[in-house]
Amino acid sequence: MVLEYVSDPADPRLADYTGLRDVELRKSLEASRGLFLAEGEKVIRRAVAAGYPVRSVLTTERWLRSLADALGDALVYVAGDEVMSGIAGFQVHRGALASLERVALPSVPEVLAGARRVVVLEDLVDHANVGAIFRCAAALGVDAVVLSPRCADPLYRRAVKVSMGSVFSIPYARMDDWFGGLAQLRAAGFRTLALTPDQAATPLHAAGLRDRVALLLGAEGDGLSSHWLEEADEAVCIPMSPAAMAAGVDSLNVVAAAAIACHGLMTSVNLGSI
Template identity: 55%
Template structure:
């Protein structure tokens, strides 16, 4: 493919307004306000950019070092109206504030695809309370999607799944797995009950039952929502008290807990379709 067909725009000044979408990508508080205000998010790396485009998110612009043009040329050509800012790796670092290993960035139009109501008819949901670490939210979405869960609800304080690092850790699962913010932290657990979900709080508690016992007692068609809290504090008392059951992963060696990403992977496996013996098995 000739690069003549592409909308290539060389950039040489790090303060050029045209690359303002990409400034200081590691400055979490700046990015949070900038991305929401401007209605954008950043996809990093060829694979993640391809997944965002495949999921029909619309690009605002691309920012690439010259050697990445060829590998993305088909996608760039498919969006001839979208500018492709071509920068040296040094300038990319100056703009973004870090060394962009994977050489390619895209600024995409942020939009909300699902509301809580869209997820309330599903079979299996992961519900994140105040998980503020972007890598954890990304890992949870990846595991949930991988294990065949249907969607994820996020409490108001949980980290943004469309933040660059969450997207990257999720390997793009944030684009395919439906997720939504809950409307009310205090009401979501009762709302799940009304919708027919069995709610399972993952926590250490005097009434907690071992995960394998809970898994063995689930009917195949039982609608399930797993409630996950932050690593430090765990779930709030409110959610634990509202939940139908409290579940713990049995632990050994004096270890009291797993990382929340590992715990969610285990719970999604044990309580979902991935953990069932197959017909042949």
């Protein structure tokens, strides 16, 4: 490690970490500089283990000790709690922030090769939802995630945090063509299942959840586009309580739906069928 001590939250060396409260600025910086932030020892360890180059780490003397073995020859800024708490958005109890370089994503065909179960996210806008779905997908044995061209970024800080670092452990790719995206999945031998709240669709547990299945999840609120719904091989739904439907509770949020569907995918492949 190369240690540098910092005593001023406004120190220009900390530019990667400052301005965290300004969401628009942050998004723009993260994309244009090709960096992303990981927060907390566990998540930083996962990012480093996944091979992302470390630009720098910002931590305190106390937390440095528990992270040191993972940091190789990284540049580490060490600061006191008073500097840390001057950096907007920094939570002292998480102890460390790392700025890492993005690497080139694999292509869609590359992540599909060898995968049996994939989740496809169309235009999700909420970074926390994207992170939570990655966490579910990783825990429940999904092999890869494919994002529509406009889907929110899994390496945005909040997505990384909510995913607990699962965005580093599950391969993902971003389509460059929304319109022809499902054709690309089918060409790779995947059956596409569109998850919809429409209770007239095939119930999840009755769908043919065999090998090489791509589960399509739509945006918060609007759900899947009509183009993808129509083009998918089958529309599937999670059966709701009739009493709840009558009372106007007509859908699950996308993370809950994703969790149930990913569990269904895993159980069906392991057990033959649900």
